[in-house]
Amino acid sequence: MQNQPTFWSAKRHGFAVEFSPYFPQRIALATSQHYGIAGCGTLFVIDDTPAGGVLLKSFDWSDGLFDVTWAETNENLLVTGGGDGSIQVWDIAQPMGPLKVMKEHGKEVYGVDWSQTRDEQLVVSASWDGTIKLWDITQPSSLATFTGHQHVVYCAIWSPHIPRCFASASGDKTLRIWDTRKPYEARMVIPACNAEVLTCDWCKYNENILLTGSVDAAIRGWDLRTPREPIFQLSGHSHAIRRIKCSPHVGSMLASCSYDFTVRTWDFNRQSQPLEVIEQHSEFACGLDFNLHKPGQIADCGWDEKMFVYTPKSLLPSG
Numbered sequence: 001m002q003n004q005p006t007f008w009s010a011k012r013h014g015f016a017v018e019f020s021p022y023f024p025q026r027i028a029l030a031t032s033q034h035y036g037i038a039g040c041g042t043l044f045v046i047d048d049t050p051a052g053g054v055l056l057k058s059f060d061w062s063d064g065l066f067d068v069t070w071a072e073t074n075e076n077l078l079v080t081g082g083g084d085g086s087i088q089v090w091d092i093a094q095p096m097g098p099l100k101v102m103k104e105h106g107k108e109v110y111g112v113d114w115s116q117t118r119d120e121q122l123v124v125s126a127s128w129d130g131t132i133k134l135w136d137i138t139q140p141s142s143l144a145t146f147t148g149h150q151h152v153v154y155c156a157i158w159s160p161h162i163p164r165c166f167a168s169a170s171g172d173k174t175l176r177i178w179d180t181r182k183p184y185e186a187r188m189v190i191p192a193c194n195a196e197v198l199t200c201d202w203c204k205y206n207e208n209i210l211l212t213g214s215v216d217a218a219i220r221g222w223d224l225r226t227p228r229e230p231i232f233q234l235s236g237h238s239h240a241i242r243r244i245k246c247s248p249h250v251g252s253m254l255a256s257c258s259y260d261f262t263v264r265t266w267d268f269n270r271q272s273q274p275l276e277v278i279e280q281h282s283e284f285a286c287g288l289d290f291n292l293h294k295p296g297q298i299a300d301c302g303w304d305e306k307m308f309v310y311t312p313k314s315l316l317p318s319g
Contacts, residue, residue: 003310005053005306006052006053006307006309006310007046007052007306008306009042009044009301009306010305012031012032012041012044013031013032013035013283014031014286015030015064016029016066016243016286016287016301017029017030017068017289017300017307018068018289019070019290019291020070021070022070023047023075023293024293024294025049026048026056027046027048027289027299027309028045028068028070029043029044029287029301030043030066030068031065031301032065032083036066041060041061041063041064041065041066041080043058043061043068043078043090044057045078045092048309059090059098063083063086064083065081065082066080066111067109067110067111067112067155068112069112069113071114071121077090077099078092079114081111081112082108083108084108085103085108086101086102086103086104087101087125087135088101089137102135102141102142104141105125105127105128105133108127108128109125109126109128110127110128110155111155113155113156113157113166115158117158117163117164121136121137122134123136123137124156124166125156130147130150130151131147131149132145132153134146134183143180145183146184148185149170149172150172151171151196152171153169154170154197154198154199155168155198155199155200156168157200159202159207160202160204162207164179164181165177165178165179165180167200167202167210168200169192169198169199170196173194173196174192175190175192175197175210175212192214192220192222193216193220194216195215196214197214197215198213198243199242200213201245203246203251204248204251205251208225209224210222210224213243216240217238217239217241218233218235218237219237219244219254220233221234221268233272234268234273234274236273236274237256237258237262237264238260241256241257241258241259242257242259243256243287243288244256245288248292249295249296250267252270253315254266255298255312258284261279261282261283261284262281262285263277263278263281263285263298276314278312280306281303281306282304283302284302285301285302286302286303287299287300287302295315296311296316296317297309297311297315298311
């Protein structure tokens, strides 16, 4: 499958993409100069049109940007995680820099996620300093710090089903489940594999199912009711899996992107091999998301400065 890039982030290497929960055509892209090692970062907001990607807004930051999440309470707000240990709150209706910057982490913020429960404006941030922080963006400082991981925390993802619950993936080889009311102890610690765990996501149709992606190039499924062993394992990538996302439209389908430059689609109920291998990046594929509004459509980005928006054949709605 060969696609033309929807957007080219010249001299900025893509780390994360996320579709707007409000507008089906709108996408946020978090990027960094020099592969995130040095230099600044840029947040791009792009509208996908029949003629290609149209840049709506761009915001520069003084350090690399590694992740982005849209607000669930305001169509114009986004939060990014930066290499300087801060999170930034942006308003695309405003012409200048961030509305707010909150810096408490001691190292890079590699993951940010906005709670989908909508009862509060809660965000979690995952950092290379080994901690996770809970934020209410209306408050001047974090609400809680979650400790316990023994290595870099790569991502923290809210449960779409269970209020005040999120999962985290870490270089300490574990998947952990947290309750925001008990920040000093994880509800569950799952030894996920014998390699660093770089990413995790919740199944959107079963509150007990979580998936992890690891440096060993395997995707594993976990049932929180019986977490001693994975309930399935998906193989096919040849290098570390950078990000996985579960479909919001089909309970057993997901997509993954990897340092092997590919994006792959899967159905864990049907087979352990990928449904489709999408080879369109010439560098690490790092960012990935499903469009909530258009079944089967995904966006991805990579270190080759390219962002694609497309619907893989394997994800086309049946009928």
